[in-house]
Structure formats: structure tokens, C-alpha cells
Amino acid sequence: MKISSHAVARMLGTWREGPGPAHQRLSDKLRLLILDGRLPLGAALPSERDLATGLGTSRTTVGASFRTLAEHGYLATRARTRATVRLPGGTGSERQAGREAETIDLSFAAPAAPVEILHAAFATALEQLPRHFERHGYDRYGTAELREAIAHWYQRRGLPTPADHILVTNGAQHALALLTRVLLSPRGRVLIDHPTYPHAITAFTQARARLLPVAVTSSGWDTDQLQEAAKTADLAYLIPDFHNPTGMCMPTSVRRRLRFACPTVVDETMADLALDVPSPEPLALHMPAAISIGSVSKSVWGGLRIGWIRALPSLLERVEQARPTTDLGTPVVEQLAAAALLNEHQTRRPEALRQLRAQRDALQHALGEHLPEVDALQPVGGMTLWATFPAPISSRLAAAAPDHGVTIAAGPRFGIGGAFERNIRLPYTLPASRLRQAVRRLARARQALAQGTGGTHTPAPLA
Numbered sequence: 090m091k092i093s094s095h096a097v098a099r100m101l102g103t104w105r106e107g108p109g110p111a112h113q114r115l116s117d118k119l120r121l122l123i124l125d126g127r128l129p130l131g132a133a134l135p136s137e138r139d140l141a142t143g144l145g146t147s148r149t150t151v152g153a154s155f156r157t158l159a160e161h162g163y164l165a166t167r168a169r170t171r172a173t174v175r176l177p178g179g180t181g182s183e184r185q186a187g188r189e190a191e192t193i194d195l196s197f198a199a200p201a202a203p204v205e206i207l208h209a210a211f212a213t214a215l216e217q218l219p220r221h222f223e224r225h226g227y228d229r230y231g232t233a234e235l236r237e238a239i240a241h242w243y244q245r246r247g248l249p250t251p252a253d254h255i256l257v258t259n260g261a262q263h264a265l266a267l268l269t270r271v272l273l274s275p276r277g278r279v280l281i282d283h284p285t286y287p288h289a290i291t292a293f294t295q296a297r298a299r300l301l302p303v304a305v306t307s308s309g310w311d312t313d314q315l316q317e318a319a320k321t322a323d324l325a326y327l328i329p330d331f332h333n334p335t336g337m338c339m340p341t342s343v344r345r346r347l348r349f350a351c352p353t354v355v356d357e358t359m360a361d362l363a364l365d366v367p368s369p370e371p372l373a374l375h376m377p378a379a380i381s382i383g384s385v386s387k388s389v390w391g392g393l394r395i396g397w398i399r400a401l402p403s404l405l406e407r408v409e410q411a412r413p414t415t416d417l418g419t420p421v422v423e424q425l426a427a428a429a430l431l432n433e434h435q436t437r438r439p440e441a442l443r444q445l446r447a448q449r450d451a452l453q454h455a456l457g458e459h460l461p462e463v464d465a466l467q468p469v470g471g472m473t474l475w476a477t478f479p480a481p482i483s484s485r486l487a488a489a490a491p492d493h494g495v496t497i498a499a500g501p502r503f504g505i506g507g508a509f510e511r512n513i514r515l516p517y518t519l520p521a522s523r524l525r526q527a528v529r530r531l532a533r534a535r536q537a538l539a540q541g542t543g544g545t546h547t548p549a550p551l552a
């Protein structure tokens with residue numbers, strides 16, 4: 090798409106105002122137009138000469154501003170062709186060359202940002218932002234726009250939800266931390282899936298809770314064991330929708346039978362990532378008192394830091410009152426962008442799911458080829474695979490892996506009491522070629538362990 094010098098001049102408006110040299114003011118203004126989406130990615134700008142004429146300035150000024158933008162990654166330039174709009178981060182081939190050598194990080198289960206989708210969402214957010222300028226911007230429940238959008242997300246999933254049953258948080262982890270603060274007392278007992286999401290374990294143990302682990306095995310959840318444990322629990326925390334780390338989905342028959350008397354937090358962070366099964370009905374449909382938490386971190390991008398709690402207004406009021414000791418609300422621009430993403434159904438993109446499925450299949454195939462001893466259930470959703478080795482080598486493998494160019498999360502981090510020494514969690518959020526490379530490196534680390542040459546690295550952070 091070619092953009093004329095008249096169009097750029099119109100968008101730039103009074104670009105000459107302000108301090109500093111003219112070329113700097115021009116490059117600053119053009120950068121803003123790129124960031125807010127008015128100069129779209131891939132658009133071809135007018136030539137330096139045409140733009141200089143259109144703006145009534147010198148070609149030197151335009152040339153200097155284009156060079157600044159190109160140096161900072163906002164323009165791609167080539168001799169005798171128009172400069173095109175891009176975002177910083179390097180071209181695909183530059184990134185590829187750099188990556189061959191770098192360590193592959195399999196400790197994070199989180200996707201890279203869908204750049205253009207995010208860009209469009211932030212452009213919408215910036216347009217809407219002035220509506221909020223008259224207010225102070227500290228809103229502990231979240232903006233009306235995002236609360237509505239989240240309520241509609243539940244309604245689309247078959248769960249009627251008024252907007253006042255939603256409180257916006259800075260990610261699902263923040264939601265969990267707030268609920269832990271409000272619902273748990275020291276020495277309180279928390280029922281957890283076992284294995285489960287490690288940062289949930291940390292949140293509960295730091296609150297000095299005692300954990301009641303209920304096994305999630307290769308055949309899934311055991312309703313009777315869950316019911317039995319819930320009798321003595323003060324809180325339950327479940328990940329029924331594409332469980333982290335196994336990728337399993339709790340069957341409707343189990344959901345229907347659960348009757349817990351204790352408050353139950355249902356983590357639906359992965360709910361939009363159904364790969365092989367229809368999207369599950371929200372657990373709260375069968376357990377109306379359930380407190381649901383969610384996020385756009387896995388379905389769009391973790392860097393947004395937008396999550397939420399769905400609960401009765403009486404509980405949300407307690408959460409809202411507990412909030413000021415650690416935070417006074419969620420950034421407004423990110424909330425508006427998240428609302429745009431939810432309203433446009435960008436948290437469930439068929440193309441993204443197709444890609445995730447292909448990456449999962451590539452990972453499983455590479456495991457079969459290079460680590461045939463590993464047993465792994467096919468995850469039906471989410472973004473992680475739970476691999477089982479015949480021997481308890483997980484922690485030693487995680488320590489050795491960085492010497493071979495890959496980092497992984499060891500199984501014991503997903504459980505308590507040293508369980509899961511035979512397991513590792515492998516995310517499939519990287520491109521298939523990187524996953525194949527990672528598995529080859531892991532196989533080399535495995536071989537090094539077998540030969541008695543292990544590593545000494547400390548565990549990587551994970552998500």
C-alpha cells in the first residue's frame with residue numbers, strides 16, 4: 090500500500106511545533122503515526138523528495154528523519170525503492186540467523202505477540218483513551234469497556250455474566266494472589282490438581298497454606314478423590330480447561346458431579362486454546378458458586394498483563410478492598426486494547442490454533458524420533474506437553490540442558506514433596522523448526538547424563 094505525500098502531510102498536521110531540530114520532530118511524529126497504526130505496517134512512504142515538497146521542508150530534513158526511523162527499526166529502506174513501515178525487532182531472516190546459536194527457552198509456556206493484531210487493538214485503544222481523561226484513572230474494578238467485554242466472553246461460552254461480576258486484574262497470577270489474600274488464612278488447606286501450575290503452588294505456600302494434592306493422572310481427574318479431599322479443604326484450585334502442565338480437559342461428566350462446599354477457584358487461563366475437542370462448558374455452569382479467573386496472556390500475549398476474576402459482587406468488593414496494599418488498578422490503555430481484542434474474538438483465532446496444533450504435532454514427532462524412551466499423552470488443548478521418562482532424571486536433565494543450548498522446566502516444580510522426577514513440561518509455543526532443534530539438544534543432554542556428565546545450572550524462571 091502506497092501512501093501519498095499529501096496523506097502523510099495531513100496526518101502529520103503541525104509537526105514543526107516544539108523544541109529540537111526539525112528532522113527530530115519529524116521522525117518523532119512519524120514514529121507516533123506508526124505506533125498508533127495510522128501508518129500501517131508494510132505501507133510504502135512517499136520518496137524523500139516528494140515528502141519534502143509535500144511538507145514544504147528540505148530533503149535533508151526528511152532524509153535525516155527517515156534515517157533515524159530506519160536505525161530504530163521503524164522503516165525498512167533499500168536503494169531506489171520507497172521506505173516501508175515496520176516495527177523494531179529485526180527481519181525474519183536476521184532473527185533466524187541470530188537464533189541458531191542462542192539458547193532455546195522451553196521454560197516459558199507463552200506465545201509470541203501477534204504483532205498486527207496487537208497493533209490494531211492498541212490503535213483502537215488510543216482512539217478511545219480520551220474518554221477516560223476526565224477521570225483520575227485509578228479504577229480498582231477495571232474499565233467499564235473491559236468488564237463488559239469479559240462478561241460477553243463468558244456469555245459466548247454459555248455462561249450468563251453481568252459486568253458487575255467481573256474485576257479486572259494485572260494477569261491471572263495477580264487474580265490468584267488477590268483471591269489467596271482474601272480467601273485463605275495461614276494453615277488453611279488448599280485442594281490442588283497434582284501436578285499443577287507452579288506459581289499457584291508458590292502463592293499458596295507463601296500464604297502458609299497446607300496443600301491437599303489430588304492426582305491428575307493419564308486418565309484424568311478422579312471425581313471421588315476430589316470430593317473426598319474437598320471435604321477438608323478451605324479452598325480448591327482447579328485448572329479444568331487445558332490443564333497446565335498436561336493439556337488435559339476435565340470431562341463434562343466430572344464437572345457435573347463436583348459438589349464442593351469450600352470456595353473453588355477455577356483457572357481458565359487456557360480456555361480459548363481448544364485444539365482437538367470442542368471448547369468446554371465453563372465449570373461455573375455446573376458449580377454456580379465457582380470463582381473463575383482468566384487472562385489474555387495465553388490466547389493473545391502475556392505482555393498485556395490483563396486478567397480478571399469472575400465472582401459475586403460481594404466477593405469482588407472484598408478483593409477491591411484488599412487491592413491497595415499492592416496495586417491501585419490496571420493500566421487503562423492495556424484494558425482498552427484487551428477489550429478490543431475480546432470484542433473482536435481475537436482470543437480464539439482459528440489460524441493461531443492451527444499453528445499451535447502443528448507445533449504440538451512437530452514436538453511429538455521430534456520426541457518420537459530423538460527421545461523414543463519418552464512417553465507423552467497428546468494434549469487436547471493448551472500449550473504444553475507433559476513428558477514422562479522411564480527413570481527419575483528430570484532435575485538433573487534440567488540442570489544439564491543449558492549446556493546443550495536449551496532450558497526446560499523440571500517436573501518437581503509442578504508438584505509437592507519431590508513428586509514428578511520422571512517428568513518434564515515441554516511447551517509448543519515456538520515454531521516447529523525450533524522445537525525440533527530443541528528436542529535434538531535435549532536428546533544430547535540426555536545422552537550426556539547417561540554418560541555421567543551432568544550440568545550444574547540453577548532452574549530457569551518459568552510461566
Ligand SMILES: Cc1ncc(COP(=O)(O)O)c(C=O)c1O
Binds near residue numbers: 383395
Ligand atoms: C494455569 C495458569 N494460570 C495462570 C497463569 C498466569 O497467567 P498471567 O500471565 O495472566 O498472569 C499461567 C501462566 O503460565 C497459567 O499457566
